[in-house]
Amino acid sequence: MSLAPPNFPDLKTDQVESYLHPSVSVPEGLNNNVLVTTIDRLYNWSRRSSMWPLLFGLACCAIEMIATASSRFDLSRFGMEVMRPSPRQSDLMIVSGTVTKKMVPAIVRIYNQMAEPRYVIAMGACATGGGPFKEGYNVVSGIDKYVPVDVYIPGCPPTPEALMFGLMKMHQKVDTQSVTTADWYKREGSAFVPVPHLGPDIFDPRQADLIRAETMSGEAVAADTGGDRAEGGVPGGLRNLGEKAKARIAQAKERAAARLAG
Amino acid sequence: MSDIVAPSTTVAGPLDVAGTLALVQEALPDAKPVSAGPTDYLEVAPDQLIEALQVLRDQGGCDLLSSITCTDYLSYQGRARAKDGPRFEVVYHLYSTAQGGDCVVLHVPVDDGESLPTATPVYPGANLQEREVWDLYGLVFDGHPNLRRILLWEGFEGHPMRKDWHEAYYEEDQKPFRSRHPRADFARSEDKVPWGKNTRYPADWDPDDWQEPVTYVPVSQDPRSRNGAGDHLSTESVVVNLGPHHPSTHGVFRMIVRIEGETVIALEPDMGYLHRNHEKIGERNTWLMNMPFTDRLDYINSMSNNWGYALAVEKLMGLEVPERAEYLRVIMAELSRIVNHLWSIGFILNDLGALQTPALYAIEEREMILDLFESVSGARMMCNYLRFGGVHRDLPAGWAERARYVVHERLPRALDQLDDLLSGNEIVNTRGRGVGYLSAEQLISLSVTGPMIRAAGVPYDIRRCEPYGVYDRFDFDIPTLPHSDVYDRYYIRLLEARESVRIVQQALAGLPEGDILAGKGGYVFRPPEGEAYGRVEGPKGELGFYLVSDGKPNPYRYHIRAPSYINLNALAPMTVGYKVADAIVILGAIDIVLGEVDR
Ligand code: SF4
Numbered sequence: 001m002s003l004a005p006p007n008f009p010d011l012k013t014d015q016v017e018s019y020l021h022p023s024v025s026v027p028e029g030l031n032n033n034v035l036v037t038t039i040d041r042l043y044n045w046s047r048r049s050s051m052w053p054l055l056f057g058l059a060c061c062a063i064e065m066i067a068t069a070s071s072r073f074d075l076s077r078f079g080m081e082v083m084r085p086s087p088r089q090s091d092l093m094i095v096s097g098t099v100t101k102k103m104v105p106a107i108v109r110i111y112n113q114m115a116e117p118r119y120v121i122a123m124g125a126c127a128t129g130g131g132p133f134k135e136g137y138n139v140v141s142g143i144d145k146y147v148p149v150d151v152y153i154p155g156c157p158p159t160p161e162a163l164m165f166g167l168m169k170m171h172q173k174v175d176t177q178s179v180t181t182a183d184w185y186k187r188e189g190s191a192f193v194p195v196p197h198l199g200p201d202i203f204d205p206r207q208a209d210l211i212r213a214e215t216m217s218g219e220a221v222a223a224d225t226g227g228d229r230a231e232g233g234v235p236g237g238l239r240n241l242g243e244k245a246k247a248r249i250a251q252a253k254e255r256a257a258a259r260l261a262g
Numbered sequence: 263m264s265d266i267v268a269p270s271t272t273v274a275g276p277l278d279v280a281g282t283l284a285l286v287q288e289a290l291p292d293a294k295p296v297s298a299g300p301t302d303y304l305e306v307a308p309d310q311l312i313e314a315l316q317v318l319r320d321q322g323g324c325d326l327l328s329s330i331t332c333t334d335y336l337s338y339q340g341r342a343r344a345k346d347g348p349r350f351e352v353v354y355h356l357y358s359t360a361q362g363g364d365c366v367v368l369h370v371p372v373d374d375g376e377s378l379p380t381a382t383p384v385y386p387g388a389n390l391q392e393r394e395v396w397d398l399y400g401l402v403f404d405g406h407p408n409l410r411r412i413l414l415w416e417g418f419e420g421h422p423m424r425k426d427w428h429e430a431y432y433e434e435d436q437k438p439f440r441s442r443h444p445r446a447d448f449a450r451s452e453d454k455v456p457w458g459k460n461t462r463y464p465a466d467w468d469p470d471d472w473q474e475p476v477t478y479v480p481v482s483q484d485p486r487s488r489n490g491a492g493d494h495l496s497t498e499s500v501v502v503n504l505g506p507h508h509p510s511t512h513g514v515f516r517m518i519v520r521i522e523g524e525t526v527i528a529l530e531p532d533m534g535y536l537h538r539n540h541e542k543i544g545e546r547n548t549w550l551m552n553m554p555f556t557d558r559l560d561y562i563n564s565m566s567n568n569w570g571y572a573l574a575v576e577k578l579m580g581l582e583v584p585e586r587a588e589y590l591r592v593i594m595a596e597l598s599r600i601v602n603h604l605w606s607i608g609f610i611l612n613d614l615g616a617l618q619t620p621a622l623y624a625i626e627e628r629e630m631i632l633d634l635f636e637s638v639s640g641a642r643m644m645c646n647y648l649r650f651g652g653v654h655r656d657l658p659a660g661w662a663e664r665a666r667y668v669v670h671e672r673l674p675r676a677l678d679q680l681d682d683l684l685s686g687n688e689i690v691n692t693r694g695r696g697v698g699y700l701s702a703e704q705l706i707s708l709s710v711t712g713p714m715i716r717a718a719g720v721p722y723d724i725r726r727c728e729p730y731g732v733y734d735r736f737d738f739d740i741p742t743l744p745h746s747d748v749y750d751r752y753y754i755r756l757l758e759a760r761e762s763v764r765i766v767q768q769a770l771a772g773l774p775e776g777d778i779l780a781g782k783g784g785y786v787f788r789p790p791e792g793e794a795y796g797r798v799e800g801p802k803g804e805l806g807f808y809l810v811s812d813g814k815p816n817p818y819r820y821h822i823r824a825p826s827y828i829n830l831n832a833l834a835p836m837t838v839g840y841k842v843a844d845a846i847v848i849l850g851a852i853d854i855v856l857g858e859v860d861r
Contacts, residue, residue: 056507058514059536059857060561063643070622072629085508100860101461102415103514103535106506126538132555134451134460135546136539137422137429138414141452141460157643199472200419201461208469210457215467245454252453 019045040178047091047117048174054090055083056110059097061124061157068160078167087113092170094163095149098126098133099140101202105195111147112192116184119174121166122149125156132156146204147193276363276728282322283366289317296369298342299792299811300577303353303367308378311370315354315384324356324366325706327385329795329806329823332395336425337435340791340812348373350401353808354381355795355823359706359720362727365795377402387709387831398423398541408480413534413860416477419464423542430455430462436816437546481520481528499527502842506535512609513856517833517845524841529834533827537860544820549575549787550650552820557644559822560858562602565594565635566800568648573730574796574807575650578789584777587652588732592769593665594635594647595798596762600673601628602801603713603755603762606853607680610752613850614693620684627676630668637661650787652779662770669766677759685753694749698836698848702746708831712803714852717754718746724799736768748844751851786815793819802826802853822861826854 009032021036057065069075069083084090087110099107111120122143125131130141143149150173153166183190194205203211283304287293290313294305306314318324332352335343348371355365372378380403381388392403393412400421403409410416420427431451433439441448452458463469481501505516514535520528540559544552556571557564569591576583583591608624632642637658639645647654684690700708702718715722723740725733741757743750789811797806803825810819829852837845 059538060558060643062513063561067625067629067632070625072626098536098538100535100537102537103506106514106535110507130460132558133538133540133543135429135431135433136543137427137460138534138537138539139460141431145459159642197472197474198415199417199469200464200467202459203461203463203469203472204457204459205469207457211463211467211469214456215463215465244456248456249449249453252450 040180043179044175044177048171050079050082051092051119051170051174052082052084052090053080053092053094054087054110054114055085056093057096058099058103059126061096061126064157064160065094065096065123065163068163073160073164078164078171080167087111088115090114091117092119092121094121094123095127095143096123098131099143100138101140102138102198104140104143104146104202105198107143108146108193108195112195116190117177117182119150119170120147121170122152123163123166124158125154128152128154140202146196277323277358277361277366279364279366282318282324285322286314286317286368290314299790299794300580301367301793301795303369305369305371308370308372308376311368311381312379312384314368315356315381318356318366318368319384322356322366323358323361326357326359326711327354327381327387327709328357328365328711328797328804329353329355329808329821329828330381330388330391330395331808331819331821331823332399332401332423333810333819334399334423334425338812338818339814340818342791347371348376350374350399352378352395352401355806355808359715359722359727362722364728365797367795372401377404379404380406382406385709386707387828390828390831391709397421400424410477410479411534413537415534417475419462422539429460431460435546436814437548437551479518479530479532481518481530498522504845505532512850512854515849515854515856515859517849519837519842519845521842524843526837526840526842526845529837529845531830531833533830533856533859535860536856538857540822540861541820545817547817548785548815549789549817550785552817553648554644554646556822557646558857559824559861560602560800560802560805560826560855561643562605562855563595563598563801564643564645565591565598565647566798567805568646569595569731570796570798570800570805571807572648572650572796573798574794574809575787575789577794577796578792578809578811579650579787581651582780583652583731584780585732585774586776587778587780589769589773590653590657590778591648591731592733592736593766593773594638594645594653596765596769597631597634597665597669599762599801600759600766601631602853603759604628604676604680606801606850607684607752607755610748610847610850610853611684611690613847614689616689620680623683624680627668627672630672634661634665634668637664649779649783651781651783652777654779656778662773665766666770669763669770673763674760677756677763681756685756690752691749693844693847694752695745695747697748697840697844698751698851699745699747700832700836704835705746705832708835709828710803710832712800712825712829713754713758714751714803714829714832716740716758717743717750719744724797724804728797730796730798733765735772736765738765738768748847748851751853755853788813788815795823797823800825802855802858803829822858824858824861826852826856826858827861830854830859 019037019041021038024036026034026036075081122128127143130139133139134141151166151170153162155162179185196202196204286304290310296303296305332350334350336349350372352370354368357365370378380392392406395401396409397411397413398421499520499522502519502521506514516532518530518532519526556567559567604624608621611620635645636642639647702720705715705718719742721740721742726740738761743754791811791813793810795806795808797804805825806823808821809817812818837848
């Protein structure tokens with residue numbers, strides 16, 4: 001197989017094309033030496049081309065993440081081969097695996113320790129919404145219940161190809177950001193996520209009022225926990241729920257229907 | 263290298279289970295023999311347990327307390343049990359490493375609120391498993407040295423594996439949930455709870471008044487030791503916390519270490535950061551639904567996990583497996599053992615400080631094997647390939663040729679390359695030799711199994727001691743090494759991977775034609791009432807599944823005897839006295855996978 005030798009000036013033009021300033025152009029004759037671009041384009045280009053992930057694995061998905069980083073798939077093509085164990089040095093947290101209640105305080109702390117701009121990818125069904133273990137008593141159904149997520153990657157586990165596709169989506173997202181509107185340049189800065197506590201069950205300090213209102217009301221807190229198939233009663237998951245819970249479910253269904261219609 | 267590899271040692275002959283049980287009955291006339299499906303066991307009162315264990319250990323030759331677990335019979339619907347018996351039964355499985363053969367089973371009935379004596383004085387390996395039973399079932403083991411929560415956290419409300427404990431998202435006890443099948447009227451679980459999370463709080467609980475409980479783990483209670491004779495030159499030990507987010511701990515595992523200078527003087531493992539309630543969910547699933555969940559236990563070896571579970575269910579149902587399926591199972595399980603051993607060798611080197619390069623070499627061949635898995639099962643990692651009575655799909659065209667290429671051309675060369683590059687390496691030798699020593703007797707009494715005890719010279723391998731599948735047809739050795747240190751634990755894996763290559767070569771050559779699934783397959787299974795324990799030699803040790811059926815389409819009790827978890831019993835005794843940097847590699851050489859440790 002023979003390849004024509006690349007035409008380097010053309011190649012260079014191709015590659016820099018998307019970074020050039022949309023309106024300001026350089027006089028003829030200088031354009032081999034001088035480029036004009038915008039801060040945003042330059043800044044986003046450099047940020048997304050060397051995004052260092054946190055060396056951080058939770059469960060099965062982490063194994064596919066390691067496979068993605070290793071020689072066959074090779075994350076260094078994205079400038080991401082430097083996985084940093086310290087959150088202070090990393091830009092991207094790939095939440096790769098099942099988030100448990102016992103682990104989530106640590107994850108939130110790590111997230112808070114990452115320097116901005118920081119990004120979060122929820123890799124796999126578990127990190128996205130609990131996955132196969134959603135009903136588990138120690139499982140958090142999705143890391144987005146605690147920290148904001150930028151890209152969700154479906155799969156159980158996502159193949160390395162899927163992870164790379166997710167990373168490319170991440171790059172696209174970075175490309176749309178601007179230093180003038182980004183949160184981390186705002187005067188007030190962006191807020192820390194309060195660390196959840198391990199009480200009788202895990203609780204989020206942001207929801208303390210909500211929890212107190214329910215526990216102190218003297219009513220049944222969540223789904224009634226008795227009952228079994230053998231005992232008869234109304235079949236289905238809505239059986240034995242309190243009136244409030246039924247109302248919440250009805251509202252959620254209405255919202256979903258409205259979204260579908262609109 | 264220069265170490266002599268012991269030739270395959272044959273075990274003394276299978277343990278005489280009935281005779282051993284008779285020994286106990288002789289000593290304890292009150293013990294009641296019971297037969298539950300394929301398993302015969304003895305029912306022992308709590309106050310006689312220690313005596314029974316002593317008889318088994320000292321006279322019966324059962325030196326390995328393999329598994330301890332508990333069953334809550336609250337909502338048992340089978341006919342074989344009296345309804346008014348005690349609520350819980352604690353189950354003990356014991357083996358003889360010298361003789362091999364089947365297990366001796368003891369049941370100890372206890373009622374709610376009662377306690378039973380700890381087995382730790384007789385078998386120190388009971389430690390972690392008794393803590394797990396306390397954590398999940400709330401049974402107290404009198405005299406246990408450290409009875410704290412292990413998978414959940416101190417302060418958690420309730421003991422979740424009890425049949426009457428339900429989480430906030432709870433829907434029904436049995437799947438498929440009727441809201442989804444046949445009616446498709448589902449609701450998002452989040453909407454059921456005001457705060458949209460799977461959490462529940464006791465009534466009258468006020469989050470503002472809540473204080474984090476101060477719990478002391480044993481290392482923080484360790485007496486402050488002081489060094490040095492002079493008043494002005496004393497040192498004090500400090501507690502260092504490693505994990506749960508730590509690049510070396512192979513996942514979310516935490517070690518609390520008390521060190522003096524750099525020497526570890528006490529170590530306490532802390533786990534549960536990946537406890538995803540496998541068993542609770544498993545008892546709601548139908549029998550077959552659990553198969554893909556077993557993939558996610560030790561997520562590097564889905565094939566051998568499938569096999570352990572299939573074996574236990576087949577025991578319960580009395581299913582015969584066609585010959586071709588048996589061969590396919592052997593091929594897949596041994597390929598996954600190779601993957602596992604390559605992986606663990608790479609990461610032992612990682613822990614020694616050779617960050618990533620050896621690991622990248624070691625897992626290169628893994629991709630070849632994963633491609634084989636993908637083409638036969640549809641998935642790279644989570645293969646879900648075995649079925650009760652066989653396997654799911656036959657080999658696609660050309661598979662056997664590709665596999666032959668991998669096991670004849672690629673793998674032997676890759677293993678030789680690793681051997682060449684690593685075994686003589688000076689750092690591997692100086693950091694590995696003599697580090698993390700425990701004698702074979704100590705390891706067995708701590709219930710350690712797998713490559714760890716073979717690296718201590720004990721030729722205990724279930725493929726030989728209680729052959730399952732068609733392992734008795736292949737010509738392979740059980741390699742052992744004498745030193746029981748990190749180096750031997752690294753090297754034994756290389757040797758075992760070579761044996762696995764030999765087995766796959768033979769199995770591919772002898773692969774018969776024929777059916778791949780006994781019976782008619784299907785989705786709904788109702789094994790007859792009874793209990794069974796199926797175990798395979800997983801790449802990390804003995805992987806056992808303890809199942810109780812009450813004749814319904816869901817397992818009544820589904821317990822996993824996870825080798826990674828139980829091998830951690832040995833972590834603290836192995837590490838104390840070595841440097842803190844050695845702790846990392848000692849842990850690495852145990853080869854744990856957190857999905858299996860925490861389940
Ligand atoms: S999504 Fe699947 S593969 Fe990933 S962590 Fe969850 S169970 Fe494991």
